[in-house]
Amino acid sequence: MTLQIRPMETEDVPAVLPFLRAHHPYRVLTEKAVRWRMANPTPHSTDLPLVATDGDGGIVGFTRSLLTRPEGRDPHGLTFLTAVAERYRGGDLAARLLTASEESLVERGARTLRTEVAEEPVQAGGPVLHEVALDQGYAEEETHHILGLDLSLLPPAPEPPAGVELRTFREYADDPRPVYELDRLASEDEPGAVPSVGFMTFEDWVNGPWNHPLTDLDLSLVFLHEGTPAGITCYGSDRRSRMESSMTGTLREYRGRGLAGYAKHVALLRAREQGFTHAATGNHENNAPMLAINARLGYALLGKETGYVKPVA
Missing domain, CATH: 3.40.630.30 (Gcn5-related N-acetyltransferase (GNAT))
Incomplete structure (x- = not known):
């Protein structure tokens, strides 16, 4: 089945949101917030969400590709909020998503690339994404503790x-x-x-x-x-x-x-x-x-x- 990676459109939001919630269960995500972010770019940065779709048009992957331009320093790019459907984690989709984000960031001027990956259960499929990051030449830089409270x-x-x-x-x-x-x-x-x-x-x-x-x-x-x-x-x-x-x-x-x-x-x-x-x-x-x-x-x-x-x- 052919997989396509493309920029996310506003009409994708109703399908993307439950997909993201399933893969990032501890994030607060709402449709209004996703639409607002697409319509209100962050100053000094450009944001390009990417989706992967299967042959039927279903959402099977997602990542955000954010370029930041600090004053007086080289632009740097961040790939984050990545999600890959479980049935595709054994293939190359995660690597393709990261590569697509990198290419977009470099085309927009990034001189340093970053990505973020969390452990299960914070990010579904996190161990796979960790291996992909290392395979594509990334080095660990810093760690955050993700905490939850009932x-x-x-x-x-x-x-x-x-x-x-x-x-x-x-x-x-x-x-x-x-x-x-x-x-x-x-x-x-x-x-x-x-x-x-x-x-x-x-x-x-x-x-x-x-x-x-x-x-x-x-x-x-x-x-x-x-x-x-x-x-x-x-x-x-x-x-x-x-x-x-x-x-x-x-x-x-x-x-x-x-x-x-x-x-x-x-x-x-x-x-x-x-x-x-x-x-x-x-x-x-x-x-x-x-x-x-x-x-x-x-x-x-x-x-x-x-x-x-x-x-x-």
Whole structure:
């Protein structure tokens, strides 16, 4: 049966979404978010989702091919969110998807190539994709721990730290700039090997993360210390049962006071009260403070996600 790899079209979304959910069960994915991303490209980057179809037109493979252009540095490309139907994992489809993404990235100017693969059960077929990455010349670069939490097991909230106050992102809807500044400053020393493009402008941030359909303004919190904004904990959700942490950060001068852990705990309790049942998060393996906070909250390791890198010949 002939397999075809081609760019994804908007009419593919209803078939692609359940395929992705089956292969990435701990990701929060919605049709609205997929369509929004296709219609709203990220600044300083170009995104090309690819699908593989069988002879009947059914979706049997997927990957995202993202080119990022940091100012003053060579462009780099990332292949991620890869999924291959189980019946094709013994063949060459995974390698063909990675090659198609690489070719697209190099054509658009990439000088460094990266890909991400997670273990089972975080990513169905992950071990196969791991072998493909190594076979195609990638070297392991960094590792993240992917964690999951059954919210019914969340312990009661501790006593609030002295001077702490919590506000939802919704309370900043008329002027989100304070949230932007916290996000920008708290992200400066976030662990990770992948080079960034520099923090985005306020306008790009509003049009991107703030307005993203998954961003949950009611679950995400700003925490203040004696009236001064000290940090944020941010969540995306499907507005029904599943949520995913996208960022928790504390300004340097307020770290070590238990503010972030308390804010995360309250956010998760509020989510449970609203009917959410599962939460997921990911932490760089070197982010010991956040791994410790999440362990106290009851998060369990689901698997590890590895980033791979290779230069363009």
